[in-house]
Amino acid sequence: MADVAKLAGVSHQTVSRVVNGSAHVRPETRRRVVAAMGELDYRPNPAARALVTGRSRTLGVVSFDTTLYGPASTLYAIEQAAHAAGYFITIVSLTMLDRVSVLGAVERLRVQGVDGVLVITPQEGAADALVNLPAGVPVVAVEAGRPNSVPLVAVDQFAGAASATRLLLDLGHPTVWHVAGPSDFLEAQQREDGWRSTLEKAGAEIPRMLTGDWSPRSGYRAGLQLAANPKVSAVFVANDQMALGVLRALNERGRDIPREVSVVGFDDIPEAQYFTPPLTTVRQDFGEVGRSSLRMLLELMQRSGHPPQRVTIAPELVVRRSTARPPGA
Amino acid sequence: MADVAKLAGVSHQTVSRVVNGSAHVRPETRRRVVAAMGELDYRPNPAARALVTGRSRTLGVVSFDTTLYGPASTLYAIEQAAHAAGYFITIVSLTMLDRVSVLGAVERLRVQGVDGVLVITPQEGAADALVNLPAGVPVVAVEAGRPNSVPLVAVDQFAGAASATRLLLDLGHPTVWHVAGPSDFLEAQQREDGWRSTLEKAGAEIPRMLTGDWSPRSGYRAGLQLAANPKVSAVFVANDQMALGVLRALNERGRDIPREVSVVGFDDIPEAQYFTPPLTTVRQDFGEVGRSSLRMLLELMQRSGHPPQRVTIAPELVVRRSTARPPGA
DNA sequence: GGGGCGATTGTTATCGCTCACATTTGGCCG
DNA sequence: CGGCCAAATGTGAGCGATAACAATCGCCCC
Secondary structure (H helix, E strand, O other): OOOHHHOOOOOOHHHHHHHOOOOOHHHHHHHHHHHHHHHOOOOOOOOHHHHOOOOOOOEEEEEEOOOOHHHHHHHHHHHHHHHHOOEEEEEEEEOOOOHHHHHHHHHHHHHHOOOEEEEOEEHHHHHOOOOOOOOOOOOOEEOOOOOOOEEEEOOOHHHHHHHHHHHHHOOOOOEEEEOOOOEEEHHHHHHHHHHHHHHHHHOOOOOOOOEOOOOHHHHHHHHHHHOOOOOOEEEEEOHHHHHHHHHHHHHHHOOOOOOOOOOEEEEEHHHHHHHHOEEEEEOOOHHHHHHHHHHHHHHHOOOOOOOOOOEEEOEEEOOOOOOOOOOOO | OOHHHHOOOHHHHHHHHHHHHOOOOOOHHHHHHHHHHHHHOOOOOHHHHHHHOOOOOOEEEEOOOOOHHHHHHHHHHHHHHHOOOOOOOEEEEOOOEEEEEHHHHHHHHHHHOOOOEEEEEHHHHHHHHOOOOOOOEEEEEEOOOOOOOEEEEEEHHHHHHHHHHHHHHOOOOOOOOEEOOOOOOOOHHHHHHHHHHHHHHHHOOOOOOEEEOOOHHHHHHHHHHHHHHOOOOOEEEEHHHHHHHHHHHHHHHHHHHOOOOOEEEOOOOOHHHOOOOOEEEEOOOOOHHHHHHHHHHHHHHOOOOOOOEEEEEOEEEEOOOOOOOOOOO
């Protein structure tokens, strides 16, 4: 920077002003400085800048398995939005979502000097970790969180599950079975709640619930059980991957979908449309989740001390060919 | 840091030594300093450290659409490995992989002060961007690259495609159709080469090749064309998602898989095992790709001026139920 | 023509740390 | 018991930027 100043015949402060686009620099001076910067191939040192300003223009993202479609898409949208806002994203991915790992990750990011943190934590313990977070860095929870915790951006899981269940009921199915996600995932709980309370409201019998771990394999196992029960005519599965497994199991056991059994998934992964048959599912707009959460974090960073709020994003039921009226109807 | 030094009754330099785990500090002194740090809840400032040492302990990853299974898994493995090595990962994801965006992304990371960069760039223009990269930051290419470019870690696409094609030939199919990926992806080209040269070597007729864009939708379209041709008995599809589309199209047109038509995919995404029928495919070990590339980058950072090298990871053919002997056999 | 004022530009201190070197300490040996 | 050497600790100088304030410059107006 000193070299640039010398070459342009100005002080280093003026160079700084040009770099930061400050007003109060004569166009002619600015031109000279810009030319000097070009000639010397000068780039400001972010460490020096961070040292004096106290901010790094870097945001941290803590996420569970970024191999999964949901977190991956959310992360992607976050990165795009951050880029547009002039921020970098540094990511910490967790293999386990217990309280300790989440707190550790946030702390690690904080030490590293990020200006804010987004936490993509669908799991219960992880959400708890954010309840009494030591202050110091603005944090926004994404996809799931506790009330009275940090601000939250999430899709309305309850509504999504309810609409899926209602669809099946409306088609004439006497009741709807459910393959839930792991019970320690808040989203799994909320989807279960939406399913259960819709059945209750409709006065339908509530069948025994099956539980999987989000994987196609666990869906397959659940599907085998469902296939064994001739009374099963409609299934709401807590995510598309498990729904894929259910589809396979039913198919193997010779149950025709949707003529004999209707299946609804959740997420709308890109593959869902090409399952056999194309899967009726509940779409979550992960892109919007990512963008909203970034927007909220940026706001929180501006005027901190801002009261926790929550943004809810509506899911959308996508009807395809895995659902139909029940056999008798 | 000054406060810690005062509280512990030592100089700031001694505190620095303790923080950096340097030798030459008496255990008793170290204990006092550690206690003081704990009491004051002290954390070293990374910006200050980066300013003086010139390194940030941060690595950059430039990647194409991190929503796809391949890049997502690779990224995940990279992050895990980086974490273990004490590095942070900052990520830039690209929507387009042309020369300019890739160079821009690398430059952006460089300006931001990363110690090294990994570029996950399956596309041609992107790979070209790395050929005459301005020096300054160590760069390793992941998944695809040019000869005479930066060091590269990738799965042997040619071998994978060859093994898939050979499997089908060995089952007795007279020849093998191919649904390729976009022609500007190096991986698509290499898979095509593997397919073509295996057919040539076997003296089999080389059917007209179809091309998709990696999406299930494009696979579906290709599948419809294949279904219309009764001579098609074996198809090698360049990725699992397109294979899913092919499966659907064939199924819709009443072609039984694998009795009438055999299908092989590429990647082995987690869902592949639960397709209808479970997909025979070529597994790429993305985790290993991620770990190897990080290892290579770290090496490159140590002794720079190190000659470009390449690490090749062997793919693995996973035989499931979408392949069988041809109808006549 | 001098005063005044806003627009430019320069000066100095400082951010929190590590590096290089100077200094002190402590133990062992002759 | 003094001297010597290595181990332990301290001192001062930057790293490369921004912030706060000071100093000029130029122009307008009475």
